[in-house]
Amino acid sequence: MKKSTKFAHIGRPPIKAGAGVNPSVMRASTLLFDKADDLYNGKHRIYGRHGSPVHDALSQAFCALENGAGCTLTPSGLSANTLSVLANVMTGDHILVSDSSYGPVRHFCDTVLVKFGVETEYYPPDIGEGIGRLIRNNTSCILLESPGSLSLEIQDLPAIVKAAAAHDITTIVDNTWSAGLVYAPLDLGADISVHAATKYFGGHSDVLFGAVISRTKKQARKVEKVAIALGNSTSPDDAYQILRGFRTLVTRCDQQEQTALSLAKWFAKHDKIKRVIHPALSSHPNHDLWQRDFTGSACLFSIVLKPCSEQDVLKLLDNLKLFAKGFSFGGFESLVIHCDPQLTRNHDPKFGGPLIRIACGLEDIEDMKNDWAQALKTL
Ligand SMILES: Cc1ncc(COP(=O)(O)O)c(C=O)c1O
Structure with a gap:
């Protein structure tokens, strides 16, 4: 079954006369029992912090994803x-984190x-199988972000997984x-996505939420135990909103992917732009890895401007009307x-000009291009 079909149906209550189309939001910190034995026999969820039916439906959707x-x-x-990370480290460990x-x-x-x-060592994102040289006896985790959310490097996940698996x-x-x-990191052998x-x-910039999805039940239990110990909990209203977002996810992402690609190609021809960093363009340094491991792209990419002053950068961004x-x-x-004020790197990616990150929404692509065309004129 295709994902768009799956997400239209997953986590919904059984259809019967007058059934709600989505699970209801149950707001409860206290959960009640009519039998005292149920409080401690381990057969039931005993407290609101541990979730509710809408949380279960949402977890099911993330596992399916x-x-x-x-x-x-x-x-x-x-x-x-x-x-x-907390679920997988202890005092004295060393972890490897992508720069x-x-x-x-x-x-x-x-x-x-x-x-x-716990000691953290930052490795260059393009390290690939070279990660093996950084692994120590006490290395417990390797963190990847692929692509990096500002600079969009694609990492060689299978090579890193291979090196990591050899050392547990x-x-x-x-x-x-x-x-x-x-992109399906768990299918490529990662432990956690x-x-x-x-x-x-x-999808509507009004909810904060996260998900930790594990490839094995053993890893999922490990994460869940630490989440319970830390008092991690989420509101059922927020969980409901995120589940609602699943219903339209594929359609929105498809459109945003196409828009971003079209805008990236437009930038690539613009004389004020030094470089476009979009993994689906053949000019991207890790385009081959993207072609091997990804089936598409997303709404987010970056551009590098020809060298100019910080004031010029600020003026350019302030002149945009839609972005x-x-x-x-x-x-x-x-x-x-603009990314430069927050770029902290141990291994300099050498962009050679100001780095700007662009996130495409659902506006019309021609309107977006016109907006950039008028703003770029000020450079
Ligand atoms: C790649 C990536 N991971 C994690 C986060 C953190 O997400 P949140 O804002 O929900 O804490 C962000 C937010 O920008 C992000 O870009």
Whole structure:
């Protein structure tokens, strides 16, 4: 069954006379029992923090998306990342994190993990099988983000999985960019796929949410145990919104993918643009890996401007009318950011000009091009 069909039907209550089309939102911190034995016999969910029927339906949808064996829902994409790591490290461990990882994940490693005696080493995203040389006896996790959400490097996941598996190391992939529609890290052997569901699944830029999807039941239980210990919980209203986003996910992402590709090709011909960084373009340095491991692309890509002052960059962005300045993607509205102020790298990617990230929304492509054409004239 195709994903669009699956997501129109998954997690819905059985159809009978007058049934609701979606699961109801049950708001409850306290769950009640008529038999005292049920409080402790381990047969029931005993407290609201541990979920509700709409959470179960949503977890089912995420497992279907990624061929996962289990899913833990989290209050944000960042907490999905941090939970995955916390479930798989202990004091004295060393972890390998892609230099292209989402900035707040670095912040977590550098400010929280370090306090608990976990050492983080940042590796260049194009390392491939070379990761083997960085593996130590105490390496417990390898984090990937493919493509990197600002600089869009595609990583050689199968090569990294092979090296990790030989040492029983957990591989965690932030799969937010692809919405799980055009990239399947668990099928390629990763242990965990993480989503900032805030993006495409929310789809309307008004909910924060995350998901940790595990390839095996054993890994899923490990994550769930730590989530319970940490007091991780999500609101049933938010879970409902994310499940609703699943229903239209494929259609929205298809349109945003086409729009982004068309805009990227348009930029590639513009004389003010030095470079377009879009994995589906043959000019992308890891285009071969993208062709091998991905079945499509997404709404998010970057451009490098010909060298100009920071003031010129700010003026360019301020002159855009449809692309508001904002730190996200996957919503209905187009967004843009300049990346240089937040680029923290141990291995310099050498862009050679200001890096701008573009997130295409659902507006008309000709309107988007016209907006950029008028703004670029100011450069
Ligand atoms: C790749 C990636 N991972 C994780 C996150 C964090 O998601 P959230 O904003 O839901 O915490 C983001 C947010 O921009 C992201 O781009």
